[in-house]
Amino acid sequence: MSTRERFETTEINGRNRLFSTTKTIIETAFYGNNVQAVTDLKMAYELAKKSPKTIVTDQPIKHTSELGLPKNAVMLVDNHGRVVGRTAAARQILGRPGVDNAELEAVLREAVYQGEARQFYQAQAIVGLDEEFMLKAHLMVPQGYELNLLSYLLNFQILNAEYAKRYATSKPYSEDDIYLYCDPEWHDPQYPDGLALFDPEHNVAAILGLRYFGELKKATLTLAWATAHRNGYTACHGGEKTFHFKDKQDKVFAFYGLSGSGKSTLTHAKHAGKFDDITILHDDAFIIDRKNGSSIALEPAYFDKTSDYLPGSKEMEYFTTVMNVGVTQDMQGKKTLVTDDLRNGNGRTIKSRYSAKNRVDREQAPLDSIFWIMKDDSLPPVVKLSDPVIAATFGLTLATKRSTAENVIGESRDKLVIEPFANPFRVYPLTEDYHDFKELFEKQQANCYIINTDSYNGKNIDKDTTLGILEAIANETAEWTKFGALPQMSYLSIPGYEVDLNDATYAKKLRQRLQDRLIWVNNYTKTHPKEELPVEITTKLEELITKLN
Known part of the structure; x- marks a missing residue:
């Protein structure tokens, strides 16, 4: 089997690197008398449907048989209160400088103790959709949060009979199974924003005082990405698609960006039938084998924003569970979704894999190009x-x-921020990601581009412009112009987005943005003395800035 769930008696001790205090606290909770196992999606669906917090719509779910849902299953809605997004400020990583492990372990023990008087559910899923990389994940949630449990089993791959067989023959790793303990009802005045506690070396986490489903999804991916990183893969918070050609090599494109950057749009774009064939790996979570450049998706479904889809649109047919959205009645009196963000921002749905007819779980062809999606004008x-x-x-x-x-919390969303490799979920030294990606450019000969999906010099960059860029690169028809004196940098000349480095105002802005990057790197090095970044980074940024002086 891929990861370790069971141990020989002689292995069960503190000397075994697969055991830790936090892992023991969390795993032990799964065996309590207050925990009921949920073994299939039909059971999970019925529990969610009967939950007092659930709104049962009249909109049917497609592909219920393939998904393992009841034949007449409909979309279920679960709405939260003030917080409808992921709370980064709640994350605490054990072992990091300044983190009091003993105190957090005591907080965790108390949280688990308080939960013992209530009913919980537990279920199992697979993370990683190819036998080369499969992890078993165990989730535990309290009664009242059945829809989060169902969403988890739809977002990841429930451990059904088919995947149990595949998992049994998958590549073994000397790593722990993932154990995720969740209690949204937990409160502690010391942690007013909740607590997301991680022990990444032992694949366990506790999500406390946080209702948002995205916390469970990203906590699981955090641990899976870290495991992949330790075992020869590059962790990718992004999307990947492949352009297939009859007369030349396939082009595998990977897009890296935060939610709302456009990575899902670019990944799923069909390009109006201009290509022989396009396949999609995933739009949010995958890993790249550093030995051969192949890629594996970590989850089958998509966690999409509902506001991207109009009521009645074909894509809505693939919604399953839905979170933080409005509900109204249509002309027939049937309860239907309000997909616009009217109730709150960030309405979300678990959209099934069947929305993408051209979906693959593994891309054997090596990566061709990496695109950093930025919002830097x-x-x-x-x-x-x-x-x-x-x-x-x-x-x-x-x-x-x-x-x-x-x-x-305490920051404007309009502020330009730096998020290394678009991955705020990293739980290992940043310098390791730097070397992982640099290796893809050096050994795999991957091309690299920056895609700006925001605006340039005050002019909005529309989706069609960006898609046209991708098409030109895929077809190898792009004609590149040197980016002034900046070495090894060039741009595609596009009408309306002219580059004029003789414009003093523009040159100053560009220089300042490079300076901002240098300041960020220097500050990071000062605040993370134990994981100093390679000197070549600052040297290269200083060189670019000098060229603009």
Whole structure:
């Protein structure tokens, strides 16, 4: 089997690196008399449907048989209160500098103790959809949060008979199963924003005082990505698609960006039938094998924003569970979804894999191109980066903006922020991701581009412009122009988005954005003395800034 769930008697001790205090606290909770096992999706659906917090719509779910749901299953809605996004401020990573492990372990023990008087459910899923990388995940949630449990089993792959057989023959890893303990009802005045506690070395986490389903999804992916990273893969918070050609090699494109950046749009775009065939790996979570450049999806479904779809649209047919949306009646008196973000921002749905007819779970062809999706108006719609150090440096200093998918505390969503490799879920040293991506550019010879999906010099960059860029790159018809004196950087000349480095105002803005990146890197090094970033990063940024002086 892929990861470790059972142990020989002689292995069960504190000397075994697969055991820790936190793992023991969390795993033990799963065996309580107050915990009921949910073994299939039909059972999970019926529990969610009967929950007092659930709204049962009249909109049918497609592909119920393939999904393992009851034949007459309909979309179920679960709405939350003030917080409808992920709370990054709640995350605590054991083992990091300044983190009091003993205190947090005591908090966790008390949280589990308080939960013992209430009914919980537990279920199992698979993370990773190919026998080369499959992890078993165990989730525990309290009564009243049945829809989160159902959503989890729809978002990831429930451990059904088919996947039990596949998992049994999958590649073994000397890693723990994932155990995720969740109690949204937990309260502690020391943690007013909740607590998301991680022990990544032992694949366990506790999500406390947080209702949002995205916390469960990203907690699981956090642990899965870390496991993949430890075992020869590059962790990817992004989307991947492949353009297939009859007369040349396939083009595998990977897009990296935060929620709301456009990565899902670019991943799922069909390009109006201009290509022989396009397949999609996933739009949010995958891993790349650093040995051969192949890729594996981690989850079958899509966690989409409902506001992307109009009522009655074909894509809505693939919704299953829905969160934080309005409900109204149609002309026949049937309860139907209000997909616009009228009730609140960040309405979400688990959209089934069947929405993408061209879906694959593994892409054997090596990665061709990486796209850093940014929201930096000093950059034209697309910039090509031809040097591995520059390519990895811009990934490390990826400039973007937050969206309503995040419960932002004490910060404006319009502020330009740097989120390395568009992955705020990293629980290992950043320098390791830098080397992982740099290796893809050096050894796999992957191309690298910056895609700006926001605006350039005050002019909005529309979706069609960006899709046209991807098509030109895929067809190898793009003609690149040197980005002034900036070495190993070039751009695609597009009418309406002219680059004029002789414009003093523009040159100053571009120089300032590069300076902002340098300041960020220097500050990171100061605040993370035990994981100092390679000197080549600052050297390269200083070189670029000098070229603009």
